[in-house]
Amino acid sequence: PAVDEAAVISKKNRSDRPVIKAFVKLNPGSEPSARTTRALQDFVRANLSPDTPLEEVEYLDELPKTRTGRILRRVLRASELGLATRDPSRLMDVSEVSQRECDLLVKYGTIVDGTGKPGFTGHLAVRDGRILSVQPAGPDHRDNWKAREVVDAIGLVVAPGFIDGHSYADFLLPGDDHPTRLSSLLEQGVTTIVGGHGGFSPAPWPANAGHLHSMIEGLEALAQGPWPLKGEGIEAYFRFLEEKGLAVNLVQLVGHATLHWSLRGADYGDPGPEGLAVMESVVEQAIDAGAFGLSLGLGWEPGLFARIEEIDRLARTVLKRGALLAARPRALARISPAYRWGPFGEAHNLKALRELLALAQRTGVRLQISPLHFVGRKTWATQGQALDLIEAALKRGADVAFDAVPFPCSSEPVLAAYPPWFLEDQAERWGNSRAMIRLGIQWALILWGAGLRPRDVLLSWGGVPELERYEGLSLAELARDMACSPRAAFIRLTRESRGRAICLIRAVNGDESYEEALRGVLTHPQSTLGTGVFMLARGSGNPASLGAFPRFIRRYVRETGLLTMEEAVGKMTGQTARRVGLHDRGAIAPGQAADLVLFDPGGIRDQAGRPSGIREVFINGERVVSEGRAIEGKKAGRVLRRPA
Structure with missing residues (x-):
């Protein structure tokens, strides 16, 4: 220059x-x-x-x-x-003798700005919810700011607020108690959630939706409480949230399952040109109103039944708007309900991954694999092949990245374990003894083929009061308690919960003795971080809801040294922001929103309850966590709309 x-x-x-x-x-x-x-x-x-x-x-x-x-x-x-x-620490020599006003001044912290650049000791000033100035500290610096609040950050890392790139917490936002229920996210440094994953979103429901009653039942199950809306477009939904106030910032994806169920209910046949045109129109309207893209849940109903033409048409609709397509693969395990099983065929999770990569290559859409999991001990060995497939797709020009969760477990709805032939006519199948025998045999083959054991599947939430007493128990324990086989216990859970139960699956990407698959996905350049949890009001939750981000730093920066602090913070902030299309979050720079987390790099860790080491969290310049504890009832978040 x-x-x-x-x-x-x-x-x-x-x-x-x-x-x-x-x-x-x-x-x-x-x-x-x-x-x-x-x-x-x-x-x-x-x-x-x-x-x-x-x-x-x-x-x-x-x-x-x-x-x-x-x-x-x-x-x-x-x-x-x-x-x-x-190097930002050598940019300037500052000698200022005037005073400028700001709302918040954070002094002498180690600023890790979310871009991957080296951290530096400095100061940042905030005014009106945005970062006004960032200054490296130097011997000539004088305190020229007149601040309403000053935070001494000596010994702390000052980072952009963490972005949960794979969240289901958006279903809680309409509830009056959501600040309390989401406090565990705030206390681990999360300031923004990307909701609408797996094909499920709270909106939009088209005005002519003919299946509102069943939709509301499903939403109330996910929210674990009354659902206050009776069918809304995305803009009306956003206004509703803004009037109520939000505890976190929201990036909303449109769920394919929400569109399908509200328009067609349990009709899983070909939607035809007219049905596809309606879905395309709703997706376009939602993205134009501020949604950041579309999500597909191809491993769950109704996405499990989506045909290639339907997926292609919707992907091209997303591409036209320059938005993101987040897709859950049809299979996450070596053997799954989604495909026919054969002893010499390709692993199902690799087959499902090829399907998504081909979609990205064919359409040019910006694809987020959501998530990249390897479920079961016999699936872990396919991790290298999966990453090779992704690398090959990138070299061919595909725009592909993926979500990763820093715990060896995953939250799954109970019906995710059921094959398409059963789900397409459940009412008839439940009463058919031959169908139930076939289901039991297939389910046993899936567990064996994936390398899962009955003790690896735990009931997180029963979905109905009658099953509360079983929450937190594994299938092995449930089978003993119910005096039946694990297979029969799982079927009983499904029937009694009316398909609403949520399970915690262990042995995902590894376990206590094997971490290679988990390390591989978390440290890959194309991975971004998320929790992937259903936030439960009761029951036995996923540990990621309490400490995903502190664990990521503790394990992969401090203990193993596989990532630098700058790389880890970048994955949790700037990299996720850029991937979803957020331009004013995820970095510490003038003009950026003042979403900030201050933490002790030597003391941050996940625990059984509240994590340690997270000191202060700010959302849009407002303090929401003080000395590690969420401030009760605070609503500093915003609905973030995708720029037109």
């Missing part, structure tokens, strides 16, 4: 009017350019004075050391002006 360094001077002219002037020292042989002037103007507007423009730029051989009547002097490197890339 032409610029070696520049000094920005603020002072008052003879009319006592504030003016800003810049002096620029060029590299030898370089000439003044309009690009340099624009960069200086942008810097002044974003960092120093949005109201007072830069009036003059003067090019000198050496920068002036002092100025009569100086209010502010700031020496800038070319990198800070966006004209080069250097």
